[in-house]
């Protein structure tokens with residue numbers, strides 16, 4: 001249970017879990033800020049902070065605005081209109097109480113909910129939560145729409161669009177508020193009706209202009225046919241029977257609201273729709289026509305371009321009629337993930353974002369603007385224990401709570417930065433996919449309306465207080481709206497703009513002037529093409545030079561390497577030679593001494609041979625003498641005989 005003793009109330013710091021309710025302390029109530037601040041317009045990755053005095057003429061600020069808005073900023077007239085400032089609209093909606101058992105103790109006083117803290121002394125334990133509007137449980141869907149959504153949907157030139165969020169515990173009525181049912185349609189079908197009824201005369205049946213990565217792209221005839229083919233596929237997949245329920249919903253809405261067609265002069269409107277689901281921190285395309293039901297879906301990447309998020313490869317389909325828009329909504333809902341918890345048997349386990357992009361093309365001024373309306377059905381913020389979550393459901397709940405916590409941190413940081421009028425901390429929009437996608441609203445660049453759904457039971461007492469604390473921070477964020485106006489792209493398809501002009505209501509008046517403009521543009525185009533060709537020829541020449549230089553360089557390098565290797569070889573040879581000589585030297589000495597020894601031995605041998613000769617001669621002489629003696633002896637014997 002969340003209780004804050006009265007004495008500590010003043011000192012407590014606002015935080016996601018324990019926000020200080022603005023109505024408790026007068027000093028903390030939201031007040032109009034006297035100076036217009038640009039830091040909220042800067043992306044979270046920009047560190048600098050610029051502020052402008054209200055209503056000032058500001059030639060010196062042009063450069064800053066140019067940098068922030070690029071092409072989108074038009075410094076016409078030099079005098080800046082003071083920018084409208086408003087805070088995030090936070091409305092409370094109570095779900096009718098159906099259960100027996102304990103009802104949460106609270107009372108409503110105008111736009112303030114006074115919650116009584118459980119088990120505390122009455123005077124010190126009341127918490128006051130002030131909202132833009134409070135809708136009690138008997139307020140109809142139509143009243144909710146008229147009061148907090150209808151005034152924000154103004155898809156005329158220069159309106160940036162808006163983000164609508166439903167936030168609350170599981171089963172508190174978020175999906176009911178956003179989508180409703182057949183008998184009680186919610187915000188999304190009512191917005192579709194409003195947009196299509198108000199823009200009826202101006203909506204182009206041909207999807208010939210699209211936004212890609214925040215840039216307007218005129219589509220080729222083949223792409224137009226491709227887009228129409230996709231719509232037909234969706235219609236075929238939905239099958240028969242959906243038209244009847246759509247017509248019924250449309251009739252109910254028409255009977256409850258009076259939407260008048262707007263006079264938008266020569267403007268043509270193109271409406272594109274996308275639908276994504278964030279499930280377990282992965283973003284999935286709900287309008288993807290390539291994958292079949294049941295096959296593994298591919299998570300998509302969320303990228304950021306100058307503080308505006310876009311999803312890479314997301315299917316954005318053209319909805320030229322409200323029937324197309326209903327079909328796309330229904331098709332996306334069929335693809336969305338549903339699981340069951342103990343609290344709500346049809347609990348949506350993912351955040352889903354239905355986006356309607358209205359592109360407005362002014363034929364006379366060639367200006368293009370886009371208004372992006374995001375309808376976010378957030379998954380329930382719930383306690384794991386109460387919702388009986390295990391396994392996959394537990395993993396889902398953890399991811400859901402993490403992304404909602406990041407959402408709370410973002411709101412808290414933006415609020416802190418705005419309050420102190422300095423950028424102290426970067427807004428952690430990148431910490432979750434949800435906050436990345438709705439970053440422009442979180443950073444205060446476009447209006448945001450949050451409908452806080454509360455199911456007032458004792459059982460959800462703590463969770464409901466957390467939701468209320470969360471909303472009290474959101475309400476204090478200041479929105480600095482900036483129109484997003486772009487010039488028509490330098491396209492080779494001038495015929496697109498010309499055909500738009502011909503088809504527009506004011507075409508008769510402007511046709512001649514447009515033809516002159518067209519001729520001028522054509523000449524300009526020819527001149528640019530000739531210039532481009534000349535540049536291309538120069539590039540070719542430079543490329544050739546580059547190739548020759550590269551070839552020469554390669555040869556030079558090869559020669560250098562060869563020379564280097566030859567030098568290395570030579571020095572190695574010398575080193576080997578000297579090493580060899582060094583190694584041979586002891587053997588040479590040994591050989592010389594052996595030769596010397598040999599010579600002395602030879603000398604000795606020669607001397608001995610001489611001696612031998614002497615002995616042989618002497619032996620011969622003795623033998624001769626012996627022979628003589630023997631001869632004498634034989635003579636003597638014979639004589640004696």
Ligand SMILES: Nc1ncnc2c1ncn2[C@@H]1O[C@H](COP(=O)(O)OP(=O)(O)OP(=O)(O)O)[C@@H](O)[C@H]1O
Pocket residue numbers: 094095096137168169170171172173174175176177344346347348349378379380381453
């Ligand atoms: N204001 C209301 N009037 C009548 N019925 C309501 C209202 N709000 C909610 N309900 C009913 O309460 C039930 C739960 O509502 P819903 O499905 O919109 O809850 P949820 O907040 O979207 O839940 P989860 O986050 O789990 O998806 C539904 O049957 C719905 O019809």
